[in-house]
Amino acid sequence: MDIKVQEQILRARRDELAGGLSEIEHALDKPMPKDWEDRSSERQGDEVLEALGHVELAELKRIDAALARIEDGTYGDCLKCGEPISDARLDAVPDAALCKTCAK
Numbered sequence: 001m002d003i004k005v006q007e008q009i010l011r012a013r014r015d016e017l018a019g020g021l022s023e024i025e026h027a028l029d030k031p032m033p034k035d036w037e038d039r040s041s042e043r044q045g046d047e048v049l050e051a052l053g054h055v056e057l058a059e060l061k062r063i064d065a066a067l068a069r070i071e072d073g074t075y076g077d078c079l080k081c082g083e084p085i086s087d088a089r090l091d092a093v094p095d096a097a098l099c100k101t102c103a104k
Contacts, residue, residue, distance in 0.1 A: 066095040
């Protein structure tokens, strides 16, 4: 496996997530409408955006951890058992911290 390619994939996804989080933050900062019905609808949309933001933030943290493992030379090693994580798993989940066995 080419670690540089994995790093590029992780960094590209990180940039995408950071942009998405910025858009979510901007949307949540918009003033609420004065009309109660519109405000209710807006609040429901805000709840969806907040949930999406939490999911994206969690992925961003996993990516940052994977990039830190690349820097310290432990990327591709399972954090639980220390065995190598399969290339197929890392291709599918570049931020994987656990091998398939330990992830179960």
